[in-house]
Amino acid sequence: MILVFGRTGQVATELQRLGDVTALGRDQADLADPGACAEAIRTRQPRVVINAAAYTAVDRAEDEEPLATTINGASPAAMARACAAIGTPLVHISTDYVFDGSGTRPWSPDDPTRPINAYGRSKLAGETGIRAAGGSHAILRTSWVFSAHGNNFVKTMLRLGKDCDRLSIVADQVGGPTSAAAIARVCLTVAEALCLHPDRTGTYHLSGGPDVSWADFARAVFARTGRTPEVADIPSSAYPTPAARPHNSRLDNTALTRAFNLGRPDWQADLDEVLRDLDRL
Numbered sequence: 001m002i003l004v005f006g007r008t009g010q011v012a013t014e015l016q017r018l019g020d021v022t023a024l025g026r027d028q029a030d031l032a033d034p035g036a037c038a039e040a041i042r043t044r045q046p047r048v049v050i051n052a053a054a055y056t057a058v059d060r061a062e063d064e065e066p067l068a069t070t071i072n073g074a075s076p077a078a079m080a081r082a083c084a085a086i087g088t089p090l091v092h093i094s095t096d097y098v099f100d101g102s103g104t105r106p107w108s109p110d111d112p113t114r115p116i117n118a119y120g121r122s123k124l125a126g127e128t129g130i131r132a133a134g135g136s137h138a139i140l141r142t143s144w145v146f147s148a149h150g151n152n153f154v155k156t157m158l159r160l161g162k163d164c165d166r167l168s169i170v171a172d173q174v175g176g177p178t179s180a181a182a183i184a185r186v187c188l189t190v191a192e193a194l195c196l197h198p199d200r201t202g203t204y205h206l207s208g209g210p211d212v213s214w215a216d217f218a219r220a221v222f223a224r225t226g227r228t229p230e231v232a233d234i235p236s237s238a239y240p241t242p243a244a245r246p247h248n249s250r251l252d253n254t255a256l257t258r259a260f261n262l263g264r265p266d267w268q269a270d271l272d273e274v275l276r277d278l279d280r281l
C-alpha cells in the first residue's frame with residue numbers, strides 16, 4: 001500500500017488521480033499531532049509513505065510559527081522515525097523557501113540553507129528531522145505549485161484578470177512554476193525507485209522549467225486566455241507581505257535527473273493541461 005498524508009491539497013489530489021494510494025485527511029491523521037502520524041504508519045504498515053500534507057499558509061505562519069513547526073517539522077520527523085522502524089521509504093515534499101534567495105545561480109540540493117521566513121524555518125525543521133531518523137527517504141524540494149484545485153497563483157490571476165485591465169505583478173522573484181500533477185508523478189516514481197534502491201536516499205530539487213518571474217508567469221497565463229490585462233512589472237518592495245519571499249528561487253534539478261532519470265517538467269505544457277482541467281471542472 002502507498003500511504004499518502006494529505007487528501008484535499010493540490011499534490012494530494014493529483015496523487016489520488018494518478019496512483020492507487022490510500023490518502024489520509026486531517027480527520028484520520030492530524031499533523032498537529034506527531035504521535036497520531038506515527039501511529040497511522042504503525043497500524044497500516046505501508047510499503048511506502050508520501051507526505052503531501054503541510055502547513056502552507058506562508059504569511060499566517062509568521063503569527064503561528066509553533067503550530068507550523070509542529071505540522072511541517074515534528075510530524076514529518078515522527079513519520080520518518082515510524083517509517084525507519086519498519087523499513088518503509090518516505091517521500092517528503094519540501095520547498096525553495098529553505099534558501100535565502102540570494103544571487104541568481106540555481107540552488108543545488110547541498111547548498112547552505114538559510115530560510116528568511118517562519119514557513120521556511122518550519123519546512124527546514126522537517127528536512128532535518130527526516131534525515132536524523134536515519135531511514136530511507138527522498139526530500140523533494142519544489143516551488144510555485146499550481147493546479148486546477150485549491151488556491152494558487154494561476155487561479156488568482158484568472159480571477160483578477162476577469163475584472164482588471166491592468167495588474168501590477170512582482171518581477172524580481174524568479175523561480176520554476178511546478179504543476180501538482182508533475183510533482184505527484186515524480187513522487188510516485190521516486191517512491192517505487194526507493195523501494196528497490198534505498199541507497200538513492202537524499203535531497204532532490206524538482207521545479208518546472210524554464211525559470212520565470214511572477215510577472216512573466218502571469219503573462220503566460222493571460223496569453224492562454226481570452227482576456228489579456230496589461231501586466232506591469234513591480235519590485236517586491238512595492239507589494240509588502242507579512243513574510244519575506246526569496247528573490248532567487250531557481251532550483252537545479254540535475255541530481256533528480258541523475259538519480260531517477262527524470263527530466264525537468266515543462267511548466268508551459270503543464271499550464272495548458274491545468275487550464276483544460278479548469279474548463280472541465
Ligand SMILES: NC(=O)c1ccc[n+]([C@@H]2O[C@H](COP(=O)([O-])OP(=O)(O)OC[C@H]3O[C@@H](n4cnc5c(N)ncnc54)[C@H](OP(=O)(O)O)[C@@H]3O)[C@@H](O)[C@H]2O)c1
Pocket residue numbers: 006007008009010011012025026029030031032051052053054055056071093094095096123142143144145146150151180
Ligand atoms: N504551494 C506551493 O506553492 C508550494 C511551494 C513549494 C513547496 N510546497 C510544498 O508542497 C507540498 C504540497 O503543497 P500543496 O500546494 O499541495 O499544499 P496545499 O494545497 O496547501 O495542501 C496542504 C494539505 O495539507 C493538509 N494539512 C494542513 N494542515 C494539516 C494538518 N494539521 N493535518 C493534516 N493535514 C493537514 C491540508 O488539509 P486540509 O485541506 O484539511 O487543510 C491539505 O490537504 C507541501 O509540502 C508544501 O510545503 C508548496
